[in-house]
Amino acid sequence: MADSLLLNEEQELLRESARGFCSERAPLSLHRKLRDSRNPDGFDRDLWRQMVELGWAGMAIPETCGGYGFGHTGLGLVLEETGRTLADSPLVATVLLGANAILETGNEAQKAELLPRIVAGELLLAFALDEHIVHDPGRIETAAVPRNGGFVLNGSKTFVLDGHVADRIVVAARIGGGSGDPENIGLFLVDAAAPGLEITRTIMVDGRNCANIVLNDVAVDAGALLGGSAVTPEALDRVLDIARIGLAAEMLGSIEEVFERTLDYLRQREQFGVPIGAFQALQHRAAEMYGEIELGKSLVRAALAALDDPASGATRIARLASAAKAKLSEVFFLVSNEGIQMHGGIGMTDEFDIGFFLKRARVAQQFLGDAGFHRDRYATLHSF
Amino acid sequence: MSGALEQFRAETRDWLEENCPASMRTPMPPEEVVWGGRDAEYANPDSKLWLERMAAKGWTCPLWPAEYGGGGLDSARAEVLAGELARIHARPALTSFGISMLGPVLLEYGSHEQRLEHLPKIVRGEIRWCQGYSEPGSGSDLASLNTRAELHGDHYVINGSKIWTSYADKADWIFCLVRTDFEAPKHQGISFILFDMASEGVSTKPIKLISGSSPFCETFFDDVKVPAGNIVGRLNDGWSIAKRLLQHERTMISGFGLAGGQAEGGGASETTVESIAMRYRGDTDKLSDPLLRDRIARFRIDSEAFALTSRRSAEESEGGGPNHISSMLKYYGCELNKRRCELLLEAAGNRALGWEGEGFDADELSLAREWLRSKANSIEGGTAEIQLNVIARRVLDLPDLTGILRGKR
Ligand SMILES: Cc1cc2nc3c(=O)[nH]c(=O)nc-3n(C[C@H](O)[C@H](O)[C@H](O)COP(=O)(O)OP(=O)(O)OC[C@H]3O[C@@H](n4cnc5c(N)ncnc54)[C@H](O)[C@@H]3O)c2cc1C
Numbered sequence: 001m002a003d004s005l006l007l008n009e010e011q012e013l014l015r016e017s018a019r020g021f022c023s024e025r026a027p028l029s030l031h032r033k034l035r036d037s038r039n040p041d042g043f044d045r046d047l048w049r050q051m052v053e054l055g056w057a058g059m060a061i062p063e064t065c066g067g068y069g070f071g072h073t074g075l076g077l078v079l080e081e082t083g084r085t086l087a088d089s090p091l092v093a094t095v096l097l098g099a100n101a102i103l104e105t106g107n108e109a110q111k112a113e114l115l116p117r118i119v120a121g122e123l124l125l126a127f128a129l130d131e132h133i134v135h136d137p138g139r140i141e142t143a144a145v146p147r148n149g150g151f152v153l154n155g156s157k158t159f160v161l162d163g164h165v166a167d168r169i170v171v172a173a174r175i176g177g178g179s180g181d182p183e184n185i186g187l188f189l190v191d192a193a194a195p196g197l198e199i200t201r202t203i204m205v206d207g208r209n210c211a212n213i214v215l216n217d218v219a220v221d222a223g224a225l226l227g228g229s230a231v232t233p234e235a236l237d238r239v240l241d242i243a244r245i246g247l248a249a250e251m252l253g254s255i256e257e258v259f260e261r262t263l264d265y266l267r268q269r270e271q272f273g274v275p276i277g278a279f280q281a282l283q284h285r286a287a288e289m290y291g292e293i294e295l296g297k298s299l300v301r302a303a304l305a306a307l308d309d310p311a312s313g314a315t316r317i318a319r320l321a322s323a324a325k326a327k328l329s330e331v332f333f334l335v336s337n338e339g340i341q342m343h344g345g346i347g348m349t350d351e352f353d354i355g356f357f358l359k360r361a362r363v364a365q366q367f368l369g370d371a372g373f374h375r376d377r378y379a380t381l382h383s384f
Numbered sequence: 385m386s387g388a389l390e391q392f393r394a395e396t397r398d399w400l401e402e403n404c405p406a407s408m409r410t411p412m413p414p415e416e417v418v419w420g421g422r423d424a425e426y427a428n429p430d431s432k433l434w435l436e437r438m439a440a441k442g443w444t445c446p447l448w449p450a451e452y453g454g455g456g457l458d459s460a461r462a463e464v465l466a467g468e469l470a471r472i473h474a475r476p477a478l479t480s481f482g483i484s485m486l487g488p489v490l491l492e493y494g495s496h497e498q499r500l501e502h503l504p505k506i507v508r509g510e511i512r513w514c515q516g517y518s519e520p521g522s523g524s525d526l527a528s529l530n531t532r533a534e535l536h537g538d539h540y541v542i543n544g545s546k547i548w549t550s551y552a553d554k555a556d557w558i559f560c561l562v563r564t565d566f567e568a569p570k571h572q573g574i575s576f577i578l579f580d581m582a583s584e585g586v587s588t589k590p591i592k593l594i595s596g597s598s599p600f601c602e603t604f605f606d607d608v609k610v611p612a613g614n615i616v617g618r619l620n621d622g623w624s625i626a627k628r629l630l631q632h633e634r635t636m637i638s639g640f641g642l643a644g645g646q647a648e649g650g651g652a653s654e655t656t657v658e659s660i661a662m663r664y665r666g667d668t669d670k671l672s673d674p675l676l677r678d679r680i681a682r683f684r685i686d687s688e689a690f691a692l693t694s695r696r697s698a699e700e701s702e703g704g705g706p707n708h709i710s711s712m713l714k715y716y717g718c719e720l721n722k723r724r725c726e727l728l729l730e731a732a733g734n735r736a737l738g739w740e741g742e743g744f745d746a747d748e749l750s751l752a753r754e755w756l757r758s759k760a761n762s763i764e765g766g767t768a769e770i771q772l773n774v775i776a777r778r779v780l781d782l783p784d785l786t787g788i789l790r791g792k793r
Binding site for chain 1: 658659677678681684685686688689692693695699709773777783788
C-alpha cells in the first residue's frame with residue numbers, strides 16, 4: 001500500500017543500523033564532549049566521514065543525481081536516530097536543507113556539479129533564510145541587485161545553522177518586489193570566502209552550530225542563482241516543508257529518547273518505599289505523554305510517506321508539514337519539561353544528560369517555525 | 385485475487401444502487417437511528433426496508449460467519465463493502481450493542497447453540513440488547529459487583545440491581561455480570577449471563593441525563609429465574625469475558641474521536657467547527673477571532689493525527705484486535721470529541737446556548753445537548769482515569785501501587 005504508515009523491511013533494517021551506529025559511534029557523551037571542549041567545528045569531522053561512508057549524505061538524493069534513493073522516509077529514519085543521541089552533524093544543514101534546495105530548485109548543471117560532491121562528503125552547506133527573531137519566510141529583505149551580469153547582495157541573516165563551517169551558503173535574497181511579497185525571491189549559492197561576507201558563530205543553548213551573517217556588497221556571478229531565476233513561492237515552500245518534516249522526524253527521535261529515559265527513572269527511583277512510577281499523579285502524566293507521542297509519530301510517518309509519494313499535491317504536503325512541525329514542537333515542549341520535573345533535583349544537574357533534551361527542544365521548536373507559526377499556516381491552508 | 389475483489393466491488397455497487405433507498409443516502413437525524421428490537425420503531429419507513437435488505441445479505445454484520453446469519457466476508461471484501469457504503473453516504477442500517485459488544489464475545493466464548501440462538505437475531509435487528517455491568521456501589525471498581533445468582537436445580541435465581549443501564553427500558557435481552565461464587569476473590573466469582581428482560585422480576589426506571597434525554601436506567605432484579613445454560617463461557621470465569629467485551633466497547637467509543645478528522649478530505653464542509661464559526665461571524669476567508677482560530681487549528685491537527693494513528697493501529701494489528709495503541713485511542717478519542725463540542729459552543733456563541741422553544745433552529749438547539757452528552761464520553765465504558773491507569777500499567781509497564789502495598793501488608 002503506497003500510503004501505509006508502517007515501515008517496510010528495508011526501512012526497518014535501515015533504522016536498526018542507524019540506531020546501532022548512533023549508540024556506538026555518536027552517543028550523547030560525544031555531544032557533551034564537543035560542547036565541553038568548545039570544539040571549533042561543532043561536530044566531529046571523523047564521525048561525519050563515517051556517516052558519509054554509510055551513505056547518509058545521499059540518502060534522499062535520487063540515484064540519477066548520484067545519491068542512494070532511500071527517499072525522504074530513509075533520511076527521516078536516520079534523523080530520528082540521530083535525534084535520539086542528539087548527534088551533532090551536518091545532516092540537517094547540508095543534507096536536509098542544502099541538498100534538497102539544490103535538488104528542488106537548481107538547474108541540471110548545478111545539480112550535476114554539486115550533488116555528487118555533497119554525497120561524497122566534500123561539500124558543507126548552510127541555508128540562510130531568516131532575518132528576524134522568529135521564522136518568517138514571508139519577510140525577506142536581503143536584496144540582490146543585478147550588476148555586471150551577476151548580482152550584488154546586501155542584508156543580514158540570523159539563526160543560520162552551520163553558517164560558520166559551511167563551504168557554500170545558500171542565501172535567500174529579494175530580486176524584486178517589496179518586503180512581504182512572496183514572489184521574486186532568489187536562492188544564491190555564495191562562497192563562504194566571498195569578500196564582504198561577515199560570519200559570526202553564535203553559540204546556542206543546545207550547543208549546535210549557528211551563525212549570524214552580514215552581506216556587504218557581496219558580488220556573485222549569474223551562475224550562483226539556483227535555477228537561474230527567482231523561485232516560485234511553491235518551490236520555496238516545498239524546500240522548507242521537506243526540511244520541516246525532516247526536522248520533525250529528528251524531534252520525534254529526541255522525544256522518544258527523553259520519554260524512555262524518564263520512564264526508566266520512574267521505574268527505578270524509590271521514595272516513600274515504592275518506585276515513584278507507582279504514583280498515579282506521575283502515571284497519568286506519563287500516559288498522556290504516551291498518547292501525544294503516538295499521535296506525533298503518525299504525523300511524521302504520514303508526512304514522510306507523502307513526500308515520497310509522487311501523487312501528493314503541494315497542498316497536502318504543506319498541510320502535513322505544518323501539522324507535523326506544530327505537533328512535534330508541542331510534544332517536545334511537554335516531554336522535555338516533564339523529563340526534568342520527573343527526575344527531581346538530579347534532572348537539574350549539568351552532569352546528568354536529561355537537560356540536553358530540554359535545551360535542544362527549544363531550539364528545534366523555533367527552527368523553521370514554531371507551533372504558533374504552523375498552526376496559523378495550517379488554518380490558512382484549510383481556508384479558515 | 386484483485387480481479388475477484390474488483391468483481392465483488394462492481395456487484396456490490398450495483399446491488400447498493402438498486403437496494404439502498406434514496407432517503408437512506410441523506411444525513412441521519414438522531415431520531416432516525418435504527419436500534420431494532422421487538423418494539424422497533426421506524427420514524428422513516430425506508431429505514432425498515434433498508435434494514436431488511438441489508439440483513440438478508442448479512443451485511444449488518446459483514447464479518448460474522450454466514451452460518452450465524454452474518455455476511456461471511458473476509459476483511460478485504462468487508463473493506464470494499466464499507467467503502468461502497470461510504471461512497472453513497474449510506475446510513476448504517478442497524479446500530480446496536482448486540483453488533484458492537486455482545487456478538488464479538490459470543491463468537492469467541494459462546495457455545496455453538498448460544499451463537500445459533502442469538503447471533504442471527506442480532507444480525508436481523510430482531511432482539512435489542514443492553515449491558516448490565518455497573519451497579520450503584522460498583523462503577524470503576526466493577527469487579528466488586530454484588531448482584532447475586534444462586535443455582536436452584538436447572539436455573540439461577542438473580543437478585544440485585546444495576547445502574548446506568550443504557551436503554552434498559554427499550555431492550556429485549558440483557559448481558560449481565562452476576563456473582564456466582566460468594567467466597568472467592570472478587571475477580572474469580574463472577575459469571576457472564578444472558579436473559580430476557582421480559583422475565584418476571586425485572587423492572588427498570590429511566591434516569592434523566594443533564595442533556596435532557598433519558599437513555600439510561602436503574603434496573604432491578606427480584607428473584608429473576610434464568611436457565612442455567614444461559615451462562616456464557618465457564619462458570620465463575622465471567623471476568624475475562626467482561627474485560628474482552630469492554631475492549632470492543634472501547635474500540636467503538638474511540639470512534640467518537642474521528643468526528644473531527646475531516647482534515648484529509650480537504651475542502652471545508654458545512655459542519656466543521658471552523659465553517660460554523662465563520663458563518664456566525666460573517667467571515668469570508670479568514671476566521672476573525674484569532675484565539676479561537678488557533679484553538680481550532682490545534683484541534684484539527686490533533687484530529688488528523690488521531691485519524692492517522694487509528695489507521696496505523698489497525699495496520700499494526702492487521703485486524704488482530706486491540707494492540708498497545710488501542711487503549712490510548714479510547715482515552716484520546718473521547719477527549720477529542722469533548723474538545724470538538726466545546727469548540728462548537730464557542731463557534732456559535734450564544735446561538736449555541738439555547739435549550740428549547742422559539743428563537744433557535746433545530747441545529748442550534750442540538751449543539752448544547754450534544755455538548756452536554758459528550759461529557760459522558762470519558763465516563764462510559766471506563767472513565768478517562770481508568771484508561772490512563774491501564775496505559776500506565778499495561779503499556780508503559782509502570783508499577784502498581786495497590787499491588788505493592790498489598791504485598792507489604
Ligand atoms: C451515558 C452513560 C451510559 C452508560 N451506559 C452503561 C451501560 O449501558 N451499562 C453499564 O453497565 N454501565 C453504563 N454506564 C456506566 C459507566 O460504565 C460508569 O459510570 C463508569 O464505569 C464509572 O463508574 P461510576 O459512575 O460509578 O464512577 P466512579 O467509579 O465512582 O468514579 C468517580 C470518579 O472517580 C474516578 N476514579 C475511580 N476509581 C479511580 C482510580 N482507581 N483511579 C483514579 N480515579 C478513579 C473516576 O475516574 C471518576 O472520575 C454508563 C455511563 C454513562 C455516563
